[in-house]
Amino acid sequence: MFRWLQHFPHFLELLYDLFEVSLQPLKKWFKPGGSTEPFVIAVEKLGKGTVFNCQMCGQCILHSTGMTCPMNCPKHLRNGPCGGVRQNGHCEVKPEMKCVWVEAYSRSLKMPKYGHQFASLQPPMNNQLQGSSSWINMFYDIDTKLPAGWANTRDIPVNFIKEGQDD
Amino acid sequence: MTKEIKAPCSRLEEILRAGHFAVTAELNPPDSADPEDVYRAARVLAEICDGINAVDASGANCHISSVAMCALLTRAGYEPVYQVTCRDRNRIAIQGDMLGAAAMGVLNVLCLTGDDVTAGDQPEAKRVFDFDSIQLLRTARMMRDEGVFLSGRKITTPPCFFLGAAANPFAPPHDWRPQRLAKKIAAGAQFIQTQYCFDIPRLKEYMKRVTDLGLDKQAFILAGVGPLKSAGAAEFMRSKVPGVVIPDNIVDRLKKTPKERQQEEGKKICIELIQEIREIDGVAGIHIMAYRQEELVADIVKQARLLPRPIK
Numbered sequence: 483m484f485r486w487l488q489h490f491p492h493f494l495e496l497l498y499d500l501f502e503v504s505l506q507p508l509k510k511w512f513k514p515g516g517s518t519e520p521f522v523i524a525v526e527k528l529g530k531g532t533v534f535n536c537q538m539c540g541q542c543i544l545h546s547t548g549m550t551c552p553m554n555c556p557k558h559l560r561n562g563p564c565g566g567v568r569q570n571g572h573c574e575v576k577p578e579m580k581c582v583w584v585e586a587y588s589r590s591l592k593m594p595k596y597g598h599q600f601a602s603l604q605p606p607m608n609n610q611l612q613g614s615s616s617w618i619n620m621f622y623d624i625d626t627k628l629p630a631g632w633a634n635t636r637d638i639p640v641n642f643i644k645e646g647q648d649d
Numbered sequence: 650m651t652k653e654i655k656a657p658c659s660r661l662e663e664i665l666r667a668g669h670f671a672v673t674a675e676l677n678p679p680d681s682a683d684p685e686d687v688y689r690a691a692r693v694l695a696e697i698c699d700g701i702n703a704v705d706a707s708g709a710n711c712h713i714s715s716v717a718m719c720a721l722l723t724r725a726g727y728e729p730v731y732q733v734t735c736r737d738r739n740r741i742a743i744q745g746d747m748l749g750a751a752a753m754g755v756l757n758v759l760c761l762t763g764d765d766v767t768a769g770d771q772p773e774a775k776r777v778f779d780f781d782s783i784q785l786l787r788t789a790r791m792m793r794d795e796g797v798f799l800s801g802r803k804i805t806t807p808p809c810f811f812l813g814a815a816a817n818p819f820a821p822p823h824d825w826r827p828q829r830l831a832k833k834i835a836a837g838a839q840f841i842q843t844q845y846c847f848d849i850p851r852l853k854e855y856m857k858r859v860t861d862l863g864l865d866k867q868a869f870i871l872a873g874v875g876p877l878k879s880a881g882a883a884e885f886m887r888s889k890v891p892g893v894v895i896p897d898n899i900v901d902r903l904k905k906t907p908k909e910r911q912q913e914e915g916k917k918i919c920i921e922l923i924q925e926i927r928e929i930d931g932v933a934g935i936h937i938m939a940y941r942q943e944e945l946v947a948d949i950v951k952q953a954r955l956l957p958r959p960i961k
Binding site for chain 2 (some may be wrong): 503535555556558560561563564565566567568569571574575581583584588589601603604605606607609624629630631632634637638639641
């Protein structure tokens, strides 16, 4: 119903910022395992489900992926499109669906604030967080906790070009 | 690529570092428990290439596993490239298999996302994709360089991998493909094997951007090629195989050829493509993919004047 909102990624990134600030005062009600948790989950599911078809992975990276939920990719890729994208920009697995990453890329180009994060290297998912609230996980830094081996590995420096043209 | 070569070093890595134009070829796994079926194909390929890719359940169809095939190949002194996909195994299985492969003498690993389960003949299977190809690459590099598993637990003797990744210059979003390559290199890719290259102008465009970014200096790029059996096969590949682009002029050329000579024409096209690709700046070698047609691959390498291979 509200999926059309995704065509306004710049508006959504502003909303994202606003939302993050406005959630702060509610922090005391946002506790992992707290009595309000089911309510928070229900609200998140409804809100983000309606707009983004959110899959409740519990570790939201929407602002790094052009405000497009990567968990809608049948392969659950977190680091960009696979090599199977069709010439019309549709998904290899679901030919009727536009590739999540093709959408994510073109949208991220319209996001002056977070668009550049499209290039960032996303860590393996924490599958234990499936179904939990990414808002709560964000407040308590649960979603950014990395496996020790991953966290201690240095990245190889490579030149990235941040800008690109619309495809 | 200034990093010192660790011993033992893969032959493929040595050849690439020495500046030779490398040749790798795909060995599609047999549906058989007889090792001779693997060796029969390997014997042909080993003569004409520097690395034999052991495909991991090609096209999401079940065959002998790539890790087992690698074990057979190293045992007989061949140089395999162990293909790992994220489709069938979770992170625990993948890390264990990589370490096991290293123990059996595997030095080259190609990290792939993998075709979806729906591409194969058992589409009812559960898809895993616990990792994506980039996370897989970085994990393999972590095992090698940091000597730990993802959890941080120590590996007594870390593997010595020469790490590879795939690239598709022809799939949308085209503008972002060179940056995706950069991301793979940042994650740990040292060599790249691309999807089939039939569209030379587009490959040139892609390689221009790749060389502008200096990525050809940070990883060895091997362009993928393969012979087309017939006009029908070309039509099938471009409509059914994910990520393959074949321009009309190539399909038309095959269609104009009488049916009985189409295979020969397909081979000729492949040799011409190799010669054109060789001239492109930044290409370090070719990767030949031809489903269970080892003799044909040998013929192509010979006729493209890529013999003899540097080290045997």
